[in-house]
Every structure is written in structure tokens, then in C-alpha cells.
Amino acid sequence: MAKIDEDMSLEHIPLVIYNELINELNKNSNWQVLAVCVGEQLGYQWNSWLQSLEQNMNMTKTPADNLLFELNIKMCTVGILCTLLRDCELGSVLSVLHHPEPSIIIKHPSDGMECDSLDISFGQHLCLSCKANGIPPPSYQWYRNNMELQEQQSHELDIIINSCDQAGEYNCKISQVTKDGKTVNSILLTKSVFVNISRMPVVIQQQPPTFLEIKEGEDFTIKCIAHGHPKPCYQWFRDNTKLEEETSNVLYIKQFNSKYEGKYYCYISNGVNEVITQRSHIMMDLPREKAVAKIALIVANDDYENHKCLETPKNDAAKIGNLLKEIGFKVICLVNLSLEQMRNAMKVFSQVLTEGVYGLFYYAGHGFKMQENYMLAVDAPASYLRKDAICESELLAILLQNDPALLVAILDMCQTVPPKECNPDIHNEIPKVEEYKSRKNLRNLVQAYSTSSHRPSYERTNSKYGLYAMHLSKYISKNIPITKVFEEVGKSIDKQLKGTERNQIPMFALTITKPFRLTDAIYKRDPSSMLNNFNNLIAFSNKSFEISFKRTGIVAKGTISLFMEPYLNVINISVCNLEDLEVNFFNFVPIKRNNLFQATGFKQECWIHNPQICQGPLVVSISKNKTPIDATLLHIENYIPLILKSINN
Known part of the structure; x- marks a missing residue:
């Protein structure tokens, strides 16, 4: 019931009520909502109708004043205005003219649903709505499991399901408060909707770090995050050994020492599926070395005069050479060298491998095994002898003579024995023994091979890179100890080789006494004349x-x-x-x-x-x-x- 006579014309509304009515209409552009409703009923072009109301013929008049003036001309009464406001759902404006009416729920969230439960998947929107009428207009607050949902005060609820915790009972509390905000007229609670999250497989959202270095005595944590429904269960492992009681998504280790080094991963399951995170290689953070210089000699032989030409050495060597440049190496990269050219290149290289220098030699091409490993130059005869190739001991004899701080020799080649029917004389040849000496007793030497003794090294058909170089390139420029580089290469290859390719078994040997890394920094000091000369040679x-x-x-x-x-x-x-x-x-x-x-x-x-x-x-x-x-x-x-x-x- 209206507070004043419903038959009263608008011009006779008491001034206090009239001013309050104008204020409410001007709030949130409520006058526009009413004007559009009136315009539709009168058949007006509402754009021009709104523009005419906004025209300020009198500086003291607002669009709401103009609208009520027009309605008054059209013989609108208080009763008619109340009906229009109710139709427009302008309850706050209507409450100025009308006595309070208790709220009535006219739509529950479950209306239109076959039952009061709803199945929904991760990533989908949960959309619920309710509706209530009353004067003054009611306010809304959504709840889940009787817990208030922040920032959900509309009659519509729209949220994205991204957590198992979002399952449960949803309903809305509808409150009606007086205009002064002091008195609660009524509180209503809608019917509930029970939301069930569909079973979803485990999906890893955050992996543990690939590599992590920890100082001795420090605490450390690694974590992973996974989503799924039911809620995922976690179990941590180190080097395939189950870590009892480590069943959260965060692994915490106190006072780290060398016994905790290893590969950590987490097994995650939820009854729908099971997944395993990537391995996290945890290592002791040891003091860092520095190099006077870092130099590499890269040789690729593929265009042979008397032997089968190879497809990938040129690409393999270029990739390794470019990666070494990225971590500060000066690189000599050469392709298709004769025997004499290979020896000359090694001699030039050896001259700069002096004290404090890191050296790396990489060879990709044909090779063979006769007690020692031999690299075959492109001009090797069809029926070759050992003297027609360069053996590993000769290589080391040349490169170690000036005692570099670190030498890494990588032979990416076959280590098979030449067949007697093709090379009968090589089996009767007396080999020349190359003795290599060092004042430092050959410490800090790494010898790496794409395959082990008497085994082949493969190229895949239509592949740009050889098997070994493909995996070596993943790790050679990483900031990890040199020993770990070749450990990771071997494991990476073993995971992917199938069939006859499993005959290729990479190996390495080392006499490392310091925590060298190929990424170690270089001393910032004036280079020696030898290094300056070398820089001029390759410039x-x-x-x-x-x-x-x-x-x-x-x-x-x-x-x-x-x-x-x-x-x-x-x-x-x-x-x-x-x-x-x-x-x-x-x-x-x-x-x-x-x-x-x-x-x-x-x-x-x-x-x-x-x-x-x-x-x-x-x-x-x-x-x-x-x-x-x-x-x-x-x-x-x-x-x-x-x-x-x-x-x-």
C-alpha cells in the first residue's frame, strides 16, 4: 500500500517525499530504466526520448525532474507510478512511495532442475540464480557449506570450478533491511543445490625444479602442484626409493648433506589415474672454479674419399660448437680434414691449452677400435692401417703437454673392429704406442664416448642430428658439474633407444678432482700473449x-x-x-x-x-x-x- 493517496497526481506529492523520489531516480541512472519502460509503452523512439529528458532547460532540473514532469502531463498518478516502478524492478525507488512489504522468494536456485544436485567438471562455470521480491528490495549473499562466499552478493552466482574444495552445498541468504540500514525486516534462505565435482584425472600444474644445488647444512624444499578429483595423493621417492611419510606435495629436508644427493620425484594418484613428476636432480653446492680461458676444437668428418659418407656429423659439430660459444668458449670448428690437417689443428689447439685453461675436443665422424680408439680422416685409404688414423693416446699426448686445468675429449664415432675381409693387414700391424705425460698426473681429464668398446654409433634415417649429439646438446651448456653432464646424457639416451639402437651404449671415464663446470666463469684479467695470438688465429x-x-x-x-x-x-x-x-x-x-x-x-x-x-x-x-x-x-x-x-x- 502506498504511503500517500494512490490517486494523487505527481505534482501534489509532498515536497519531502518528492525530493527523496528524485534522489533515488537519479541514483545509478534509475531514471533511464523507468524512462525506457515508459517510452516502450508509449511507442517512443527511446534514444531521442532519453536525449530530450537530459536536455537541461533549467539548470536546477535533473533528468528525473524532467521525467516526472512529463509523466505528470500524461496524467500519471502515484498509483500508476508505483505500478511502473514495480514492473521495472526499481524497488529502492518504489520504497519511497510504498510501505514495506516482506520479501517473497519467487525463484530458488534448484528451480528448473530435475533434482537438487549438479555434476560439474574442472574448468567449467557453476551458474546458479535466485530471485525475491520485496519493499525495500532484498539483498543477496551466497554460501557454500554455510560459509559465506566473498564478493557474491548478486542474485546470480557465476564461478569457475578449479578446486575440489568447491564441491558442496550452495544456497543464498536473502535479507531485507530498512532504508536506514538499522532494522532487518526479514531473512530468507533459498533451497540448496548440492554440487558434485566430476571425477577428473590428475594433471600436474607445477613440476619440481629440474636441477637444484643446496649448500651443506641448509634446509631445502621442493614442491609440485597437481589438480584432480578426487583430491590427489602424493608420495615422494629418491633414486626410486620410497621416502616414508613424505606424502604431501611439499618435500622438506633439514640440514642437507651429500647423503641426500640424488634424483627426487613424486608419484601422484587419485583413483582415476596416476602420474609421476619430472626428476629433480638435487646436488651439493660446491665452491666454483674459474678458468683463465675456455677453448674448444670441434672436428666433423663426413665427406670421405674412400668410405661411406655420413649425414649428421656436420650438423652435430655445428650444434655443439654454437652451444659452447653461448657459455663463453672460443671455438675452432672445422669440417672434413685430412690426416695431416687434423694433426696440425690439434697442435695449434694444444699450444693454448696451458695452465688454468679449460679445453674441450669434440670429434664426429668415422672411427674404429683396435685396442685403442682411432679417428678416421677423410683421406683415409679404403684398406687403412692404424697409422692412417689418429688414436686417442696420440690426441691426449698432443693436448695434455701444457697441463690445461681441464680437458674434455668427446669421441662421437663407432668403436667397432675393422673386419678382416676388408682390412686384413691392420690385424697384423704393430701399433705405435703414444705415451702422454703430464706434470699433474693426468688429473682433471674427462673422456666421453658416444658408444662403448666394440659397439656401433648410429645415425637415424632422415634425422638432422646423430643420436649422441642430439642428447649431448640437451646438457652440455647447462650449469651443472661436468660429471653430471655425461651422467644425464647416458640416462637420456637409454630412455629413448629401441631395437638394434640399444647396441649403442654411451660411456665416459674421468679423473676429476674439482667441481668443474663448462659454465664456470673466466678470470677478468689481461690475456697472455698466447691467448691473444690464438684469438687472432680464429678471428x-x-x-x-x-x-x-x-x-x-x-x-x-x-x-x-x-x-x-x-x-x-x-x-x-x-x-x-x-x-x-x-x-x-x-x-x-x-x-x-x-x-x-x-x-x-x-x-x-x-x-x-x-x-x-x-x-x-x-x-x-x-x-x-x-x-x-x-x-x-x-x-x-x-x-x-x-x-x-x-x-x-
Whole structure:
């Protein structure tokens, strides 16, 4: 019932009530809601209708004043206005004109449902709604299991299910409070909806760290987070041994020492499925070493003259070389070396492997086993002897003579014995023994092999990388002790090899006495003359120059660059500004095995493998319509990396 006569015209509403009515209509743009409702009933274009109400003909008039004025003209009474406000659900405005009415629930959350329970999955929205009428308008508060849900004060509930704890009984408390907020007229409780979360498999949301270093005596924790329904159960393991009573998602270890080192993982299950987290390698954080310099020699042999050519060594060596550069190594990367070139490269490399220097040697190519491991150069004869290859003891004899702080030698090759029907003489050959000595008793030496004695090393068909290099590249640049690098490589390969590939069993041997890492920092001090000389040997940047053809007076621009990074011994030469002419390149002095290659067509460039000083200059010839018109000599020895002069002497 209205507080005043329902037949009263709007202009006769008492001033106090009128002003309160205007204030409520102006709140939250309530006047617009009423105006749209009136406009629809009168057939108005409501956009222009609203704009006309907002036009301020009098600075003291608000849109609500204008609206009531228009309604008054149209003979609207208090009773009609109350009906309009009730239709618009503007209870707060209606309460100005109308006596309080107790709340009545007109819609429960379970209305329209077959039963009062609801099954829902993780990631889905839970949407519930209720509705009540009353004057003043009621307020809403949603509950789960009689616990108030924060920020859920609308008649609609919309939340995302992302936790098992969200299952339970949902209902809404509807309260009606007087306008002064002091008196509670009524409190109603809706019917409940019981939410069940569908069974969901365990999904790991957060893995434990892959590697973690802990100082001795410190406490540490590792954790994982998983979701699923029912709620997941956790069980921690170390090196496949169950850790009793460690059944939460957080593993806590007090006063760490070496006995706690190992691989930790968590087994998680919930009756729907079971999963295992990734292994977390926990290690003792030992004092860090520093290097005077870090140098690597990388050799890839794949284009053999008398043996099956290989597919992956070139890619393997480039990947390893680039990863070593990322962690601060100076890298000599060379491809397809003869026996003499391999020895020369090792000698150049050994000169800088002095005290305090970390050295790494990586070889990918053909190899064999005859008491020792032998690396096969690209010019090895079809029926080779041991003297036609470089054995591991010779390699170490060369590289250890100046006592580097650390030497890592990696042989990515087969270790099978040459068959007697192909190499009968090698089985009768008396091997030459290479003795390698060191004033430091060969400490801090790591020898790693892609496979073990008398076993093959595989390339997969259509694979860019060999098996060993593929897994070595995962760990060689990680900030972990060098011993752990090769442990992880072996385990990683063993997990993936199947069938005959399981004949490839990586191995390594070491005499490490310090916690070396390939990521160790380098001393910030003036480099020695030896290191400066070495840096000059491997330094290279693209160079441009002019090429003059005297007979025709033509001057072209030439550029020398590396043909394929990071290899230093394949040089690309290109000529510009001769678009209408054909350019050809020739060796001034022919060599036994051609090392100059040129693209077909009018591409004016060539590349040279192992350019040798003894070959003399390069002949650059120009033709027009296939008729030679001029030629000149290009002395490329002035532009190639200096190390090529050393290994090709």
C-alpha cells in the first residue's frame, strides 16, 4: 500500500517525499530504466526520448525532474507510478512511495532442475540464480557449506570450478533491511543445490625444479602442484626409493648433506589415474672454479674419399660448437680434414691449452677400435692401417703437454673392429704406442664416448642430428658439474633407444678432482700473449674488396664470408655489380681433390673448402654469352682466417 493517496497526481506529492523520489531516480541512472519502460509503452523512439529528458532547460532540473514532469502531463498518478516502478524492478525507488512489504522468494536456485544436485567438471562455470521480491528490495549473499562466499552478493552466482574444495552445498541468504540500514525486516534462505565435482584425472600444474644445488647444512624444499578429483595423493621417492611419510606435495629436508644427493620425484594418484613428476636432480653446492680461458676444437668428418659418407656429423659439430660459444668458449670448428690437417689443428689447439685453461675436443665422424680408439680422416685409404688414423693416446699426448686445468675429449664415432675381409693387414700391424705425460698426473681429464668398446654409433634415417649429439646438446651448456653432464646424457639416451639402437651404449671415464663446470666463469684479467695470438688465429669477419679486370676496365665488388657457421675452413666468395656477365672461379694450381665449388646458373659466387696457400691465387673469369672476355687473380690468402694457414702448411 502506498504511503500517500494512490490517486494523487505527481505534482501534489509532498515536497519531502518528492525530493527523496528524485534522489533515488537519479541514483545509478534509475531514471533511464523507468524512462525506457515508459517510452516502450508509449511507442517512443527511446534514444531521442532519453536525449530530450537530459536536455537541461533549467539548470536546477535533473533528468528525473524532467521525467516526472512529463509523466505528470500524461496524467500519471502515484498509483500508476508505483505500478511502473514495480514492473521495472526499481524497488529502492518504489520504497519511497510504498510501505514495506516482506520479501517473497519467487525463484530458488534448484528451480528448473530435475533434482537438487549438479555434476560439474574442472574448468567449467557453476551458474546458479535466485530471485525475491520485496519493499525495500532484498539483498543477496551466497554460501557454500554455510560459509559465506566473498564478493557474491548478486542474485546470480557465476564461478569457475578449479578446486575440489568447491564441491558442496550452495544456497543464498536473502535479507531485507530498512532504508536506514538499522532494522532487518526479514531473512530468507533459498533451497540448496548440492554440487558434485566430476571425477577428473590428475594433471600436474607445477613440476619440481629440474636441477637444484643446496649448500651443506641448509634446509631445502621442493614442491609440485597437481589438480584432480578426487583430491590427489602424493608420495615422494629418491633414486626410486620410497621416502616414508613424505606424502604431501611439499618435500622438506633439514640440514642437507651429500647423503641426500640424488634424483627426487613424486608419484601422484587419485583413483582415476596416476602420474609421476619430472626428476629433480638435487646436488651439493660446491665452491666454483674459474678458468683463465675456455677453448674448444670441434672436428666433423663426413665427406670421405674412400668410405661411406655420413649425414649428421656436420650438423652435430655445428650444434655443439654454437652451444659452447653461448657459455663463453672460443671455438675452432672445422669440417672434413685430412690426416695431416687434423694433426696440425690439434697442435695449434694444444699450444693454448696451458695452465688454468679449460679445453674441450669434440670429434664426429668415422672411427674404429683396435685396442685403442682411432679417428678416421677423410683421406683415409679404403684398406687403412692404424697409422692412417689418429688414436686417442696420440690426441691426449698432443693436448695434455701444457697441463690445461681441464680437458674434455668427446669421441662421437663407432668403436667397432675393422673386419678382416676388408682390412686384413691392420690385424697384423704393430701399433705405435703414444705415451702422454703430464706434470699433474693426468688429473682433471674427462673422456666421453658416444658408444662403448666394440659397439656401433648410429645415425637415424632422415634425422638432422646423430643420436649422441642430439642428447649431448640437451646438457652440455647447462650449469651443472661436468660429471653430471655425461651422467644425464647416458640416462637420456637409454630412455629413448629401441631395437638394434640399444647396441649403442654411451660411456665416459674421468679423473676429476674439482667441481668443474663448462659454465664456470673466466678470470677478468689481461690475456697472455698466447691467448691473444690464438684469438687472432680464429678471428674472422666478412670482408669486402674490389676486383679489377684490366683488359675491359671493369671493376667489381667482392665479398668473402664464412660459407656455413661456425665452420672456419669453408669460405664463400661472391662478386657483385656484374649482373649482365657470367662469373667463373678456378684454382690457379689444380689440387689432387677439388676443393672449389660453384653454383650452376648465373649465381656469381663459389665456396672453397680448406683454401691452401700452395694453391696460389684464385682465378676469377668473366664471360658474356659464354664467351670469355677477361680474367684476374684474387689472392684470397689475405682474407681467410689465419688458422687455415697453420693447419694447411
